[in-house]
Amino acid sequence: MNSRIDTDSKQKVLARLMQKTARGDWQAFSMLYAMTSSQMFGSMLHLTNYAPVCEDLLQEVYLTVWRRAGEYRPEKANVTTWLVTITRNRTLDWLRSQSAGMNKLTSEQSTEALDLASGNPTPEDMAESFSEEAALAECFDQLNPQQRQAIFLSYVKGHTHSELAEQLNSALGTVKGWVRRGLKQLKSCLQGNGGEA
Amino acid sequence: MIRLNDELRDALAAEYVLGTQSRLVRKRMERLIDQDAALAARVEWWHRELAPMNNALDPVPVPPWIWRRIENKLRPEDTTAEVRGGWWGNLMVWRWSTGLAAALALVLAITPPSEPQPTTMTADGGVVLVLTDEESRSAWLVSRKSDSDPLKAQALALPVLTMEQAYELWLLPPNESPRSLGLLNDSGSTILQPGSDLSQLLEPGLSMAVSVEPPGGSPTGTPTGPVLFTGAILEL
Numbered sequence: 001m002n003s004r005i006d007t008d009s010k011q012k013v014l015a016r017l018m019q020k021t022a023r024g025d026w027q028a029f030s031m032l033y034a035m036t037s038s039q040m041f042g043s044m045l046h047l048t049n050y051a052p053v054c055e056d057l058l059q060e061v062y063l064t065v066w067r068r069a070g071e072y073r074p075e076k077a078n079v080t081t082w083l084v085t086i087t088r089n090r091t092l093d094w095l096r097s098q099s100a101g102m103n104k105l106t107s108e109q110s111t112e113a114l115d116l117a118s119g120n121p122t123p124e125d126m127a128e129s130f131s132e133e134a135a136l137a138e139c140f141d142q143l144n145p146q147q148r149q150a151i152f153l154s155y156v157k158g159h160t161h162s163e164l165a166e167q168l169n170s171a172l173g174t175v176k177g178w179v180r181r182g183l184k185q186l187k188s189c190l191q192g193n194g195g196e197a
Numbered sequence: 198m199i200r201l202n203d204e205l206r207d208a209l210a211a212e213y214v215l216g217t218q219s220r221l222v223r224k225r226m227e228r229l230i231d232q233d234a235a236l237a238a239r240v241e242w243w244h245r246e247l248a249p250m251n252n253a254l255d256p257v258p259v260p261p262w263i264w265r266r267i268e269n270k271l272r273p274e275d276t277t278a279e280v281r282g283g284w285w286g287n288l289m290v291w292r293w294s295t296g297l298a299a300a301l302a303l304v305l306a307i308t309p310p311s312e313p314q315p316t317t318m319t320a321d322g323g324v325v326l327v328l329t330d331e332e333s334r335s336a337w338l339v340s341r342k343s344d345s346d347p348l349k350a351q352a353l354a355l356p357v358l359t360m361e362q363a364y365e366l367w368l369l370p371p372n373e374s375p376r377s378l379g380l381l382n383d384s385g386s387t388i389l390q391p392g393s394d395l396s397q398l399l400e401p402g403l404s405m406a407v408s409v410e411p412p413g414g415s416p417t418g419t420p421t422g423p424v425l426f427t428g429a430i431l432e433l
Contacts (some may be wrong), residue, residue: 010351013340015323016433026272027431031266031327034335035353038256046254047216055263062267081248088216088244123294136249151215155250158216181217183211190246 010035014079022069029069033062036080040087047091049160057094061087067146095158147182150175201236202231210239214247256354261332323433326400328407328426336408336426337381339366340433344396348389350381356425358383359407365410367420370398380414381407401432 014035020028040061044054048078064086140148150168153159157169165175212218213226217225230237280356338351350366357362364383367375368391374397379389391399405429408420415421 003393013338027429034329034333035338037259039251040336041259042254042257043251045257055260058259059263059266063270066271081245084251085244085247092216096223098218130253136246143260145325152250154215154217155303156254160219161217164217178211179215180208182200183215187207187211190259196378
């Protein structure tokens with residue numbers, strides 16, 4: 001409960017810092033960066049497995065934040081969600097622009113990134129770590145293991161359907177079905193828990 | 198313009214946010230999102246609902262040069278990076294010094310001349326600061342809602358201390374030696390209730406620092422251990 005309160009108070013501070021950043025307050029922007037950049041960097045590293053690219057992407061993300069801070073609307077999402085959205089969109093665009101995907105990276109580069117992003121989280125890690133976010137955790141638990149794994153791997157690793165099929169050693173159509181049905185079930189559960197749609 | 202029914206719109210939005218779509222489909226989706234407000238709303242919804250999955254991913258320390266590159270891009274004329282180097286240079290001196298002269302030198306040096314220096318607080322006295330290490334990694338979030346409220350220090354990511362060590366928070370008023378604000382828990386939150394004389398000094402622009410001290414705090418009244426984190430107070 002206390003950690004939830006702390007999360008709420010942290011989000012309120014972040015929202016205020018974002019508001020000040022929108023007015024060109026450099027000190028507020030530097031605090032916003034200090035409080036959020038390591039989380040965004042971790043998210044990028046899991047998606048790309050390639051630290052040098054993440055360094056460039058992170059720079060781009062925060063340049064975007066500085067320029068677009070005025071577009072942030074606290075009534076629509078908290079600051080972390082807004083930052084995650086920018087971070088994921090930019091990183092997924094980069095991932096998809098690599099025609100051969102991760103095959104382009106040397107094993108040394110991938111190992112370096114995996115060392116930085118300690119360990120590979122599993123769906124079970126996720127369920128534990130977002131226990132504060134009761135709605136998503138509860139709904140995630142209701143999926144079958146294949147759906148859970150497919151959705152988690154797509155979100156965290158940025159896998160396409162084909163990459164998922166390869167990773168999970170299953171047919172493409174089967175994997176697509178897990179994702180599609182899993183998402184449908186998640187939506188229905190999240191709406192039932194009060195998530196407006 | 199492609200017409201989408203609600204079910205298809207939702208399925209496309211979900212997979213766009215999840216990241217399963219190819220480059221081509223993502224590009225098409227971006228065009229559609231610009232044209233179709235209902236689709237944009239669904240994308241927003243899915244982003245919001247799935248974002249907590251990021252909590253499963255450990256934060257990774259960001260190399261310090263990235264912030265310097267951002268500063269150089271957005272404020273090429275600014276010298277903050279150099280000044281910050283200067284702060285830490287002085288902090289290293291302080292670390293080995295117990296003399297008032299060294300502490301005073303630090304207090305004078307720690308205020309970056311390029312930053313505006315507000316001299317008055319807001320009507321309600323709300324302040325915030327993030328204490329970071331030498332490489333700009335955040336360690337503590339310190340805030341106060343108004344001047345009648347206590348200070349709350351929230352641990353973000355900290356090095357583990359031994360049983361013989363404790364974190365102590367210091368206010369660095371100009372032209373005075375550092376003033377202790379109290380000991381900090383190394384996890385969770387610490388509520389600090391500085392006396393009214395200290396509370397009045399919590400002005401935007403002033404700096405704070407955290408040093409490592411014996412379990413009961415500094416025996417001398419000034420920092421005796423390494424100074425690991427610093428930050429400047431911002432009006433909230």
